[in-house]
Amino acid sequence: MARKMLIDGEDGPKESEKYDFDLFVIGAGSGGVRAARTSAAFGAKVAICELPFSPVSSENLGGVGGTCVIRGCVPKKILVYGASFRGEFEDSRNFGWETGEVNFNWKKLLENKTREIVRLNGVYKRLLANSGVTLLEGKGKIVDPHQVEVAQNDGTKTMYSAKYILIGTGSRASRVPISGKELAITSDEALSLDEVPKHAIILGAGYIAVEFASIWRGMGATVDLFYRKDLPLRGFDDEMRAVVAKNLEGRGIRLHPETNLSELVKTENGIKVRTDHGDELLADVVLFATGRKPNTEGLNLEAVGVQLDNAGAVKVNEYSQTTVPSIYAVGDVTNRINLTPVALMEGTCFSKTVFGGKPTMPDYKFVPCAVFCVPPLSVVGLSEQEALKQANGDILVFTSTFNPMKNTISGRQERTIMKLVVDAETDKVIGASMCGPDAPEIMQGIAVALKCGATKEQFDSTVGIHPSAAEEFVTMRTLTRRVAAGGKGKTNL
Numbered sequence: 388m389a390r391k392m393l394i395d396g397e398d399g400p401k402e403s404e405k406y407d408f409d410l411f412v413i414g415a416g417s418g419g420v421r422a423a424r425t426s427a428a429f430g431a432k433v434a435i436c437e438l439p440f441s442p443v444s445s446e447n448l449g450g451v452g453g454t455c456v457i458r459g460c461v462p463k464k465i466l467v468y469g470a471s472f473r474g475e476f477e478d479s480r481n482f483g484w485e486t487g488e489v490n491f492n493w494k495k496l497l498e499n500k501t502r503e504i505v506r507l508n509g510v511y512k513r514l515l516a517n518s519g520v521t522l523l524e525g526k527g528k529i530v531d532p533h534q535v536e537v538a539q540n541d542g543t544k545t546m547y548s549a550k551y552i553l554i555g556t557g558s559r560a561s562r563v564p565i566s567g568k569e570l571a572i573t574s575d576e577a578l579s580l581d582e583v584p585k586h587a588i589i590l591g592a593g594y595i596a597v598e599f600a601s602i603w604r605g606m607g608a609t610v611d612l613f614y615r616k617d618l619p620l621r622g623f624d625d626e627m628r629a630v631v632a633k634n635l636e637g638r639g640i641r642l643h644p645e646t647n648l649s650e651l652v653k654t655e656n657g658i659k660v661r662t663d664h665g666d667e668l669l670a671d672v673v674l675f676a677t678g679r680k681p682n683t684e685g686l687n688l689e690a691v692g693v694q695l696d697n698a699g700a701v702k703v704n705e706y707s708q709t710t711v712p713s714i715y716a717v718g719d720v721t722n723r724i725n726l727t728p729v730a731l732m733e734g735t736c737f738s739k740t741v742f743g744g745k746p747t748m749p750d751y752k753f754v755p756c757a758v759f760c761v762p763p764l765s766v767v768g769l770s771e772q773e774a775l776k777q778a779n780g781d782i783l784v785f786t787s788t789f790n791p792m793k794n795t796i797s798g799r800q801e802r803t804i805m806k807l808v809v810d811a812e813t814d815k816v817i818g819a820s821m822c823g824p825d826a827p828e829i830m831q832g833i834a835v836a837l838k839c840g841a842t843k844e845q846f847d848s849t850v851g852i853h854p855s856a857a858e859e860f861v862t863m864r865t866l867t868r869r870v871a872a873g874g875k876g877k878t879n880l
């Protein structure tokens with residue numbers, strides 16, 4: 388990873404005049420579009436290629452806007468909004484609302500969602516056009532360090548040369564290799580099903596699994612969630628994971644920890660699902676939410692010298708430069724932190740480095756994220772378990788678990804939890820997490836504070852907004868526990 392960065396004119400490509408473009412971007416997703424636009428703003432002549440877009444079909448995974456806009460974050464969040472109304476209708480009763488029979492029209496939501504995606508696809512195309520970027524429809528293949536061949540659907544192939552090439556082809560859903568796996572869908576299809584499932588079985592317990600469990604449950608489906616670990620969301624703070632599990636159950640999702648699926652069989656009544664515990668269930672939809680793989684197929688990378696790592700991701704240095712000096716890569720295809728805003732950051736840093744005359748490394752410290760289950764989980768910085776491994780001295784843990792004010796009237800039995808992890812020596816807050824309503828909206832501001840190096844004392848001296856859940860972050864005065872870092876054990880105060 389610590390290869391020398393290429394500075395234009397040193398030992399790499401020169402004389403941009405001899406190329407069709409200064410930059411050729413393969414893949415118009417979050418990272419690619421950002422890099423194309425910001426490079427053009429620095430005066431580069433830029434082209435970007437992307438497969439054509441079909442708003443309803445999941446067969447062709449193309450479309451300007453990429454996974455986030457077309458079949459990821461945006462449509463998913465629209466469905467989360469749709470699903471969240473169920474709880475709101477329930478909660479409204481004790482606030483005096485008499486809503487009568489509530490019906491949900493999936494087709495209407497689907498049409499509105501598709502219309503919004505088509506609109507955003509157009510917005511992204513206009514953004515590119517207004518930045519002076521040439522959009523080419525087709526599949527890109529790298530032929531040599533300065534040439535890309537673009538194949539259109541009709542078979543036409545055109546060759547373009549560029550001083551630099553940027554790979555921003557993202558990732559795609561992967562399926563686990565069990566018998567009958569072709570009967571399962573992935574999130575690509577899950578976003579555009581003809582009907583809401585009556586009984587959905589989900590394999591996995593990462594972001595996509597718990598988000599779709601909440602979506603389908605909110606829309607009235609019976610949902611069974613199967614996963615290998617004792618708790619969902621491996622990698623997040625254990626205390627938060629336990630609360631997410633409790634909340635999912637509280638919302639009616641049936642959890643099956645430490646259970647895998649072993650076989651899917653098509654029957655007249657649906658898909659028969661066999662578990663590794665020997666149980667059998669019948670479902671109309673089985674979703675594999677078992678991770679994503681970098682999208683490198685057909686790019687001809689290894690032939691031109693672009694190395695991949697063991698996970699199949701493009702190897703890059705701190706400046707997103709691959710093992711071929713004129714070829715860079717950003718976003719999920721590099722498998723660093725696979726989140727849209729991170730791909731945007733990497734795209735911006737790329738253009739500053741290559742065309743802005745200011746070598747800039749992406750900064751992966753304090754990247755906040757959110758899981759849009761209902762209620763959501765959001766975190767920034769270290770979990771308690773990560774802090775235990777990484778911190779040099781003791782860490783201080785402050786937690787607050789409470790019944791949100793709204794629940795006191797609605798009667799919903801669902802607690803909100805917040806946690807701050809503090810370096811005992813410096814008093815700096817090194818991790819924050821929350822599971823509860825509006826957690827992602829609250830965490831964005833907390834992320835700014837952590838990035839600025841805020842101390843617990845500064846949190847405590849900040850005046851709260853009352854009454855709000857967010858104010859708990861500045862009123863956690865009582866230490867929950869002091870923990871000796873380096874796995875040396877715990878000291879409960």
Ligand code: NDP
Pocket residue numbers: 563590591592593594595596598614615616620621647676677678679724725726756757758759
């Ligand atoms: P994740 O990597 O988050 O989770 C994968 C899940 O699948 C884990 O629970 C994992 O279990 C399980 N799994 C993997 N292999 C197997 C197997 N062979 N058998 C059984 N279970 C298996 O992947 P997702 O698909 O949920 O999401 C992909 C990526 O997309 C995320 O990492 C994230 O970067 C991004 N994303 C972000 C969102 C957001 O920001 N809100 C929303 C959706 C996606 P185990 O833990 O046991 O390994």
